[in-house]
Every structure is written in structure tokens, then in C-alpha cells.
Amino acid sequence: MISIQALREQRNEIAKEMRNLLDSNADGKWKENGCDAKWTELDxxxxxxxxxxxxxxxxxxxxAEQRFNALAGGGRENGGEGQPSAARQQYARWLRGGQDALTAAEWTAIRNTMSTDTPAQGGYTVQTDVAKAIIEALKSFGGMRQVAEVFTTAQGNPMSFPTSDGTAELGEIIGQNATATxxxxxxGQxxxxxxxxSSKIVAVPLELLQDSEVDIEAFVRSRLATRLGRITNTHFTAGDGTNKPKGLFPSLGVGVAAAAGGATTVTYDNLVDLQExxxxxxxxxxxKWMFHQNxxxxxxxxxxxxxxxIWTPSYDAGIAGSSPDQLLGADIQxxxxxxxxxxxxxxxxxxxxSYYKIRDVMGVTLFRFADSAYxxxxxxxxLAWMRSGGAWTDIGGAAKTFQNSAT
Structure with missing residues (x-):
């Protein structure tokens, strides 16, 4: 079986060959040298x-998932390499056994590092190391958190960004001893x-909780992150602003519109005009560019x-610092x-x-339910809860969209 490293090396060689093909056949030589067939083969x-x-x-x-989750907690007990921190061990025991799985001393330590508003049914506020793991997992969904400015506030009170459009303002020339205008x-704001x-409730069978070989902590965290990540990215991208954040695309002005007949297509000239x-x-x-995979x-x-x-394939895919795929010289999300x-x-x-701002309020809160209904x-x-919002804060045209024609 070919290793993933060998596959990446093969890919890099193909990408370089494709780029060399583009560079060495400029100025009308592409068609003259019959490069279409070679490009299609390489692609x-x-x-x-x-x-x-x-x-x-x-x-x-x-x-690697099991080892990764063990190492993700940061601190180690007794200096043991690869061992989860004490907080994560307590968290895993609580997931499996509920409140009775922890000692009174452990609960005292937990209450010193968490919110105290725990409901009678056994609610549990995620401790710092676990909550950060969930927030980081949200980055892998959709792309908005990768390009927007993301920040956290300690409270959820209303927040406004002051705005001022000075693009039409000019100075002046005045005569000697004349008064300035x-x-x-x-x-605005x-x-x-x-x-x-809400992540919606994740119901876990008791058999799964009782199976010591199952990393139930990773399972629950993955499900919660997936659900919260998908719903927030959808709203940050396409939300209409009614009882939800207004997304990036509905907030942007149209930079260029397709001519009639361009209802399902885009042209090279359209993309150049959008950049300009x-x-x-x-x-x-x-x-950057942003669009759907389709x-x-x-x-x-x-x-x-x-x-x-016009599409330029990436170099060194999968390696930190690699050259990403580009379109007309700009990166793609x-x-x-x-x-x-x-x-x-x-x-x-x-x-x-980056003028789209994503605001997270405090951390993610996780609850455990073992009442009669379950x-x-x-x-x-x-069940996980999070408070988050997003808004496009620029008024000068930092980003725009291409619009298909109506017919």
C-alpha cells in the first residue's frame, strides 16, 4: 500500500507539472501547443x-483519535506522558456515571473552576479544558470561523460597532485669509x-456508557461540536437576520451581475470584474474567494x-505552510x-x-440528564448550549458578490 506521504509527493509533482505547463505556454501558445489534452490528463x-x-x-x-483525545487535555497527572489531565479524567467519569461517580472532594474542586448554576437534574458546566476543545472543533465546519474575526465576551449584553463612511469626503483649496469650509x-452603528x-439532546445507550473500551467523551464532544458547528456556520453564511444572525452573503453588495443567459454559469470576465x-x-x-463546492x-x-x-492547483497539499489552491492570484475558502x-x-x-465579526459569549455549557424520561x-x-452571534461590520465595500442573471 502506498503511504500517504508518497501520495502527497506524487500530488506535488503533478501540481508542479500543471503549473509549469501554464507558465511555459503563455501568450497564446496554449492552444498552439495542444496543451488542453495534457492538462485534462494531469487534472x-x-x-x-x-x-x-x-x-x-x-x-x-x-x-489516531483515541491518542489525540488523550493528549488534547494539556496537563498530565504525575508527569505521565500521554495520560489525560485530572480534570478530563473526572469529566470522563462523570459522563459515564453521573454525579455519584465523583467524590465530594472532586466536586468541591470542580465547583471552584465552573459556573454554579447547576440544575436539580444534574447539570454540569464544562470545565475550561473541555470547553476549549469543543470551540476549536467548530473551526472545521464550513469556513466562516476561518476567515471572520472571532472574539469572546464575558457577558451577552448588546454590542455595537460604530461606523463612518468618509469615502465621499474631500479636502479643499482656499485662498489666502479665506475661511475653511x-x-x-x-x-452609524x-x-x-x-x-x-442548542446542540439538541444526544441520547447515549447505557451499554455504550458501560463499555470501558469506548471513548465516550470523544463521542459526545464530536456530536455536540458537529451540531453546533453546522447550525452556526449556516447562519453566519446565509442567515436572514430574523431571529438569527445576518449572514455574510445576504449582507454583501453585488459587485458584478451576469448578463442574460448567465443564470447557472460564470465567466472569466465576471471573475475579473468582481475582483476589480x-x-x-x-x-x-x-x-479571498468564497463559494460552494459545486x-x-x-x-x-x-x-x-x-x-x-485560471485555476492554479496547490503545492505541498496537507503540509503546514503549503501553497493553497488559488483563483486569479487569491486564496479560496x-x-x-x-x-x-x-x-x-x-x-x-x-x-x-475579516470584517465579518463572530462573537462567542463565555464558553460552551454541557448538561447531563439521567431522569426517568431517559x-x-x-x-x-x-445537551450543549452556546451563545454566539455574527454581523458584517464594513460599510465601504470590503467584499462583494457575483450575481447570476434572472434568466
Whole structure:
């Protein structure tokens, strides 16, 4: 079996060959040298190897999951390498056995490091090391937390970002001894309120809790992170602002619209025009593309005026510091909550997405339920709550969208 490292090396060689093919066949030589067939052959090989790497990585992740979760707690007991911290050991015991699984001394220590509002049914506020693990897991969903500015506040009180649009303001030339004209700036504000999110209840069979070989802590954490991650990314991307955050795409202005007949397509010129719709004041490494995976399938087939593909494959995929896939010189963030191509849709965004602010209030809170509603079914329930909000705070056009035509 080929190792994942060998597969990555093969992929890198193909990506370099593709890039060299682009660089060495500029100025109209692409069609003249018959490069289309070679590019298609290399691109098919690249996709095949990407699939193999993904499958191998899933296998490696599955094999390493138990060790990873053991090491993720940070501190170690008695200096024992690979042993979970005391807090995580207590947390795992509580998951399995509830309140009775911990001693009075352990509960005293826990109460010193957690919120005290525990309900009569045995609620438990996640301790610091566990809560951070859940928050970090949210980053792997959708992409909004990877490009937005994320911050945490200690309280959930209303928050506003002051705004001022000075793009139309100019200075002046005046004559000697003349009085300067006045022009007062105007100010506004963008609100950022948190919303209460539930993971929905995860019901775990008693048989699973009693099986000492099962890492129930990782199982519960994964389920809660998946549910909270998906719902928040959906709202941060496409929320309409009614009883939920207003998402990135509904908040952006249209930078370029397709001509009639472009209801399900995008052209090379459309993408260039979208890039150029962003003022140079926002230009820089923070400017990125964002779109759905289905949109990527369309864009990867686009070519420039010389017939060369405009999609540039990455180097050293899977390695820290690697060169990512790029489109017209800018990095790409895939977000499968973004709109897909369709009549009057806005499936592509470009710009500096750090002006979208994501606010988390305190940490994630986890509860355990072992009352009769679950005991009668031989289950224990787990539920996580989080308070989070998001808003687009720029008023000057730091990012814009491409819009498909209506027909």
C-alpha cells in the first residue's frame, strides 16, 4: 500500500507539472501547443490522488483519535506522558456515571473552576479544558470561523460597532485669509447581539456508557461540536437576520451581475470584474474567494483569453505552510453553506471577510440528564448550549458578490 506521504509527493509533482505547463505556454501558445489534452490528463490524475489522500487521511485520523483525545487535555497527572489531565479524567467519569461517580472532594474542586448554576437534574458546566476543545472543533465546519474575526465576551449584553463612511469626503483649496469650509462626518452603528444555540439532546445507550473500551467523551464532544458547528456556520453564511444572525452573503453588495443567459454559469470576465469591484484600499493578502463546492466544479473549467485554465492547483497539499489552491492570484475558502448557482443567486463572494465579526459569549455549557424520561429507555442524555452571534461590520465595500442573471 502506498503511504500517504508518497501520495502527497506524487500530488506535488503533478501540481508542479500543471503549473509549469501554464507558465511555459503563455501568450497564446496554449492552444498552439495542444496543451488542453495534457492538462485534462494531469487534472484527472490530481483528482484521483486527492481522493486517495482523503481516504488514507480518514483512516489515519480514525486510528489516531483515541491518542489525540488523550493528549488534547494539556496537563498530565504525575508527569505521565500521554495520560489525560485530572480534570478530563473526572469529566470522563462523570459522563459515564453521573454525579455519584465523583467524590465530594472532586466536586468541591470542580465547583471552584465552573459556573454554579447547576440544575436539580444534574447539570454540569464544562470545565475550561473541555470547553476549549469543543470551540476549536467548530473551526472545521464550513469556513466562516476561518476567515471572520472571532472574539469572546464575558457577558451577552448588546454590542455595537460604530461606523463612518468618509469615502465621499474631500479636502479643499482656499485662498489666502479665506475661511475653511466645514464638513462634519456622519456616524452609524452595526449591532452584534448573541443568540442562544442548542446542540439538541444526544441520547447515549447505557451499554455504550458501560463499555470501558469506548471513548465516550470523544463521542459526545464530536456530536455536540458537529451540531453546533453546522447550525452556526449556516447562519453566519446565509442567515436572514430574523431571529438569527445576518449572514455574510445576504449582507454583501453585488459587485458584478451576469448578463442574460448567465443564470447557472460564470465567466472569466465576471471573475475579473468582481475582483476589480473591490477598492484597492482593501487589497492585500486578506482578500479571498468564497463559494460552494459545486461552484468550484464550474470555475475549475474556466479558461483565460489564451485558453489556459485560471485555476492554479496547490503545492505541498496537507503540509503546514503549503501553497493553497488559488483563483486569479487569491486564496479560496470553500463554504458549502454558500448559495449555489441559480437564477438571481449570489454564489461567489470576494474580498476581505475579516470584517465579518463572530462573537462567542463565555464558553460552551454541557448538561447531563439521567431522569426517568431517559432511564426508562436505558439512556443518558447530553445537551450543549452556546451563545454566539455574527454581523458584517464594513460599510465601504470590503467584499462583494457575483450575481447570476434572472434568466
Amino acid at each position: 484527472n490524475k490530481l483528482r484521483d490522488i486527492d481522493g486517495q489522500i482523503e481516504r488514507e487521511q480518514r483512516l489515519l485520523d480514525a486510528n 466645514g464638513q462634519d462626518p456622519t456616524f 452595526v449591532g452584534l447581539s448573541p443568540y442562544k444555540y 469591484s473591490i477598492d484597492d484600499a482593501y487589497a492585500g493578502p486578506n482578500c 461552484t468550484r466544479k464550474v470555475i475549475r473549467k474556466l479558461k483565460d483569453a489564451n485558453g489556459r485554465p 470553500i463554504n458549502n453553506d454558500a448559495p449555489v448557482m441559480g437564477a438571481s443567486n449570489t454564489p461567489i463572494a470576494y474580498g476581505d471577510f 432511564a426508562s429507555k436505558g439512556q443518558v442524555g447530553f
